[in-house]
Amino acid sequence: xxxxxxxxxxxxxxxxxxxxxxxxxxxxxxxxxxxxxxxxxxxxxxxxxxxxxxxxxxxxxxxxxxxxxxxxxxxxxxxxxxxxxxxxxxxxxxxxxxxxxxxxxxxxxxxxxxxxxxxxxxxxxxxxxxxxxxxxxxxxxxxxxxxxxxxxxxxxxxxxxxxxxxxxxxxxxxxxxxxxxxxxxxxxxxxxxxxxxxxxxxxxxxxxxxxxxxxxxxxxxxxxxxxxxxxxxxxxxxxxxxxxxxxxxxxxxxxxxxxxxxxxxxxxxxxxxxxxxxxxxxxxxxxxxxxxxxxxxxxxxxxxxxxxxxxxxxxxxxxxxxxxxxxxxxxxxxxxxxxxxxxxxxxxxxxxxxxxxxxxxxxxxxxxxxxxxxxxxxxxxxxxxxxxxxxx
Numbered sequence: 001x002x003x004x005x006x007x008x009x010x011x012x013x014x015x016x017x018x019x020x021x022x023x024x025x026x027x028x029x030x031x032x033x034x035x036x037x038x039x040x041x042x043x044x045x046x047x048x049x050x051x052x053x054x055x056x057x058x059x060x061x062x063x064x065x066x067x068x069x070x071x072x073x074x075x076x077x078x079x080x081x082x083x084x085x086x087x088x089x090x091x092x093x094x095x096x097x098x099x100x101x102x103x104x105x106x107x108x109x110x111x112x113x114x115x116x117x118x119x120x121x122x123x124x125x126x127x128x129x130x131x132x133x134x135x136x137x138x139x140x141x142x143x144x145x146x147x148x149x150x151x152x153x154x155x156x157x158x159x160x161x162x163x164x165x166x167x168x169x170x171x172x173x174x175x176x177x178x179x180x181x182x183x184x185x186x187x188x189x190x191x192x193x194x195x196x197x198x199x200x201x202x203x204x205x206x207x208x209x210x211x212x213x214x215x216x217x218x219x220x221x222x223x224x225x226x227x228x229x230x231x232x233x234x235x236x237x238x239x240x241x242x243x244x245x246x247x248x249x250x251x252x253x254x255x256x257x258x259x260x261x262x263x264x265x266x267x268x269x270x271x272x273x274x275x276x277x278x279x280x281x282x283x284x285x286x287x288x289x290x291x292x293x294x295x296x297x298x299x300x301x302x303x304x305x306x307x308x309x310x311x312x313x314x315x316x317x318x319x320x321x322x323x324x325x326x327x328x329x330x331x332x333x334x335x336x337x338x339x340x341x342x343x344x345x346x347x348x349x350x351x352x353x354x355x356x357x358x359x360x361x362x363x364x365x366x367x368x369x370x371x372x373x374x375x376x377x378x379x380x381x382x383x384x385x386x387x388x389x390x391x392x
Contacts, residue, residue, distance in 0.1 A: 050080035057089045066096035077106075084114045091123055100131035111154075118170050121155035125177050129184060148181045172202035179211060188219045206236035210245065217249065225249055233262075240270035244279035256287040267296065274304035278311040285314050294318055309339030313348065320352060325360050328352040336370070346374035347384045354391055364391045 057072035070093035076086035087110040094103035107124035114120055128148040135141045152174050159170040179194035195212035202208060213228030229246040236242060247263035250256070263283035266276040278300030284293035293314065300311045313335035319328035332349040339345050350370030356362040368391045374384035 048079075050076040050083045050086055052076075053079065054083065054085045054089060057086075057093070061089060061093060061096075066093050069093045070097060082113050084110060084117055084120070087113065088117075088119055088123060091120075091127065095123075095127050095130050098130075098134055100127060100134060103127045104131065111151075116158055118155055118158055118173070121151050121158070122173060122177055125149075125151045125155075125181070129181060132184060145181055145185050149178065152177055152181070168201045172198045172205065172208065174198075175201065176208050176211060179215065183215060183218075188215065191215050192219070204235050206232040206239055206242055209235060210242055213245070213249075222249065222253055226253060238269060240266045240273050240276035243269065244276040247283050248279050251283045251286040256283070259283045260287050260289075272303060274300045274308060274311075277303065278308055281311065282314055285318065290318055290321070306338065309335045309337075309342070309345065312338065313342075313345050316348060316352065320348065320355075323357055325352055325355055325357045336373075341377060343374040343378040343381050343384065346370045346377065347381065347387065350374065350384070350387055350391075354387065367391045 053072045053076035057069045057076065060066070060069035060072060069089065073086050073090035073093055076083055077090050080086060087106055091103045091107040091110060094100075094106060104124065104127045107120060107127055110117070110120035111124060125148040128144040128151070132138060132141050132144040132148075156171070156174050159167060159174060162170060175194050175198035179191045179198065182188075182191035182194055192212065192215050195208060195215055198208045199205070199212055209228050209232035213225045213232065216222075216225035216228060226246070226249050229242065229249055232239070232242040233246050243262055244266035247259045247266060250259035250262060260283055263280040267273075267280040270276045277296050281293045281296030281298075281300060284290075284296060297311045297315050297318070300308065301315070312331045316328045316330075316332035316335060319325070319331060329349070329352045332345065332352050335342075336345040336349045347370065350367045350373075353363040353370065354367035368388060371384045371388040371391065374381055375388065378384070
């Protein structure tokens with residue numbers, strides 16, 4: 001551009017000189033320089049529609065990038081405050097990020113905006129449950145579970161008014177959520193009945209069968225739990241959670257021969273799924289294969305360091321079996337901290353402190369504290385009673 005401008009100036013000077021030699025002299029009249037043209041205003045950039053951000057949010061959510069999903073859904077909700085997909089995605093993303101109070105507010109807004117949308121009620125009920133689960137002081141959120149049930153009652157009114165094939169499907173979702181709330185309330189009977197009702201309405205749903213089996217196992221009915229989990233595996237053979245849990249229950253029932261290949265298959269189906277990998281470790285421990293157990297359990301806690309206290313527990317058991325009390329205390333401390341309501345974790349932590357090896361001396365005070373803690377959680381825990389008697 002500079003070279004082109006300079007050429008024009010030189011040409012103008014040459015022409016002016018030639019004109020002065022051939023024309024009579026006359027006073028020059030000064031001509032004002034033309035004003036530079038104003039640059040054309042750039043056309044305003046059209047706003048991206050809310051639907052685009054919803055698509056982006058769904059993509060990030062499915063990838064597990066919940067912080068990015070949150071940003072996209074929030075942008076969609078700001079553009080279109082009544083966009084139900086944006087509100088649902090925003091509320092769910094907030095839950096995933098443990099922003100429970102904002103999630104509840106968002107999902108309440110959704111149920112007001114779209115009172116006939118069942119998914120909003122279900123998500124709101126889940127938000128109340130998750131806030132209760134995540135609260136350090138559950139006394140401050142005691143009303144959450146009642147609110148969760150109230151929301152589900154509202155949703156049932158919507159579902160009952162439906163006709164066609166979706167009615168039973170939607171009602172099964174509501175009963176499944178009720179089962180989860182009843183379990184959190186400590187009412188095992190109601191929880192099992194709710195999951196049964198959900199399964200009757202939707203018999204081939206593997207998630208419901210998983211929940212029912214889990215509830216049976218929690219109440220000590222291992223045979224019924226095995227039956228329900230086996231049905232879940234049949235309903236969805238590719239699901240690693242179902243198969244891993246089924247394998248664990250087989251091992252706990254004493255059938256380690258059948259359990260081991262099921263657990264190995266679950267880990268193959270989902271090699272980055274901490275639950276599947278860890279349960280392969282649990283089954284290997286119960287099958288007396290400590291090498292595989294340690295490899296799988298160590299990988300599981302590397303994948304999900306804070307989610308599954310059970311895997312630290314079994315690592316601690318492996319350490320105790322091998323006489324490595326330092327590692328046993330470390331792993332069992334993590335298990336007892338993450339799974340603070342499980343008496344076995346406290347008991348075995350106490351056992352690790354009761355024992356001594358090499359330069360690591362027993363700590364009878366800490367052993368007693370953990371035995372007492374186990375008994376507080378389960379007053380009839382015989383092993384904890386015996387341990388407490390030994391260290392007093």
